[in-house]
Amino acid sequence: MADLSVQLAGLRFANPFWLASGIWGESGDSLAGAVRAGAGGVVTKSIGAAPRPGFPNPTVEEYDRWGFLNAMGLPNPGIAEYPREIEIARRAGAPVIGSVFGGDAEEFAQLGERMAATGVDALELNLSCPHAEGFGSEVGSDPENVERILRAVTSKVRVPVVAKITPNTADAAALAVAAERGGAAAISAINTVRGLAIDVHLRRPVLAHGTGGLSGPAIRPVGLACVWQIYEKVRIPVVGIGGIMTAQDALEYIMAGARAVQVGTAVAFDGVGVFSRLGPELSQLLDELGFSRVADAVGVAHQGTTGLPPP
Ligand SMILES: Cc1cc2nc3c(=O)[nH]c(=O)nc-3n(C[C@H](O)[C@H](O)[C@H](O)COP(=O)(O)O)c2cc1C
Incomplete structure (x- = not known):
C-alpha cells in the first residue's frame, strides 16, 4: 500500500486529509472525533478576540x-474559552491547527500569540472569509496587508503559520507570494467563493446576510486553478481545499501541487466517517497509478508529459 504520510512545515501527518476550518471543528470533542475517524490533521473553527454570535x-x-x-x-x-478545547483535541494524537481571524496585523498578532499558547501545532490565518465585514478577505485581498499580517504574527510565535488565501481576487498567487515573504510556512487555498441566492417568492436573498460563500464540488475547479498557480510561484508547501469528496478529487489537488488537502463540505454531508474511507481509497489509487508515496505525486501535473500516450 502506498505511503500516505506527509511532512509539512516541520510537522508529520499520518495522511494528507485534514478537517477544514468551520465544519465540525468548534469543540475539542468534535476535533478529536475527526482524528479518531482518520483525519491526518484538524483545523479549528476560526477564533476571534471576543465571542461572536454570528449572523x-x-x-x-x-x-x-x-x-x-x-x-x-x-x-x-472567543479565544479565552479555547485552551481547554485544544487540550481535548490534542489528546487524539494528530496535529491540531488553530485558525484565527483579526481585523488588522496587530489583532492577528495578539490572537496568534494566544492561540499558539494553547499548545496548537500550527496556526492558520483566516485571510479569506468572504462575508464578515472588517475581517477575512476584506483584510486579506491586498498583498501588502497580507505580508504585514504575516510578519506581525510570525515575529510573535514559534509555531508554523499557514496563510489561508481567498479565491475572490484577480491574483491569488500574488497573495500567496506576499504571505511567503512575510514568513508563512505554508499556504492553504481556497476559502469559499462569494455567491448569492435569491428567493423569488420572498423577493430577497435567501441568506439573511445577502451574499455568502460557496463551498463543495461546485468550487473544485476554482480551488484547483488557485493551487496550480500558487504552486508555480512559491517554494513553501500548499494545502489544497475546495470540493474534495473523493480520493480522486484529492489526488487532482496533489498533482496540481498540494502537499496536503482539507475537507469541509464532504464532512458536512456525510459526517467524519469520510476520513475512514478517503485514506484507503487514496492508497489504492496511488498503487494503481504506480506511486509508492503520496509525496511523489505532488505537483506532477506541472511536469508537462507523463510519458504516457495521449488520451
Ligand atoms: C458552514 C461553513 C463554515 C466555515 N467556516 C470557516 C471558518 O470559520 N474559517 C475558515 O477559514 N473557513 C471556513 N469555512 C471554509 C472552509 O474551511 C473551506 O475553505 C471551504 O468550505 C471549501 O472547502 P469544501 O468545499 O471542502 O467545503 C467554512 C465553510 C462552511 C461551509
Missing part, C-alpha cells in the same frame, strides 16, 4: 449535493 438565520443554504452557500458571520466562543 441571524438563515445562514446556510444547501444545494442538492453540489455545495453550500453560507454566511455564518464567524460565530465563535
Whole structure:
C-alpha cells in the first residue's frame, strides 16, 4: 500500500486529509472525533478576540449535493474559552491547527500569540472569509496587508503559520507570494467563493446576510486553478481545499501541487466517517497509478508529459 504520510512545515501527518476550518471543528470533542475517524490533521473553527454570535438565520443554504452557500458571520466562543478545547483535541494524537481571524496585523498578532499558547501545532490565518465585514478577505485581498499580517504574527510565535488565501481576487498567487515573504510556512487555498441566492417568492436573498460563500464540488475547479498557480510561484508547501469528496478529487489537488488537502463540505454531508474511507481509497489509487508515496505525486501535473500516450 502506498505511503500516505506527509511532512509539512516541520510537522508529520499520518495522511494528507485534514478537517477544514468551520465544519465540525468548534469543540475539542468534535476535533478529536475527526482524528479518531482518520483525519491526518484538524483545523479549528476560526477564533476571534471576543465571542461572536454570528449572523441571524438563515445562514446556510444547501444545494442538492453540489455545495453550500453560507454566511455564518464567524460565530465563535472567543479565544479565552479555547485552551481547554485544544487540550481535548490534542489528546487524539494528530496535529491540531488553530485558525484565527483579526481585523488588522496587530489583532492577528495578539490572537496568534494566544492561540499558539494553547499548545496548537500550527496556526492558520483566516485571510479569506468572504462575508464578515472588517475581517477575512476584506483584510486579506491586498498583498501588502497580507505580508504585514504575516510578519506581525510570525515575529510573535514559534509555531508554523499557514496563510489561508481567498479565491475572490484577480491574483491569488500574488497573495500567496506576499504571505511567503512575510514568513508563512505554508499556504492553504481556497476559502469559499462569494455567491448569492435569491428567493423569488420572498423577493430577497435567501441568506439573511445577502451574499455568502460557496463551498463543495461546485468550487473544485476554482480551488484547483488557485493551487496550480500558487504552486508555480512559491517554494513553501500548499494545502489544497475546495470540493474534495473523493480520493480522486484529492489526488487532482496533489498533482496540481498540494502537499496536503482539507475537507469541509464532504464532512458536512456525510459526517467524519469520510476520513475512514478517503485514506484507503487514496492508497489504492496511488498503487494503481504506480506511486509508492503520496509525496511523489505532488505537483506532477506541472511536469508537462507523463510519458504516457495521449488520451
Ligand atoms: C458552514 C461553513 C463554515 C466555515 N467556516 C470557516 C471558518 O470559520 N474559517 C475558515 O477559514 N473557513 C471556513 N469555512 C471554509 C472552509 O474551511 C473551506 O475553505 C471551504 O468550505 C471549501 O472547502 P469544501 O468545499 O471542502 O467545503 C467554512 C465553510 C462552511 C461551509
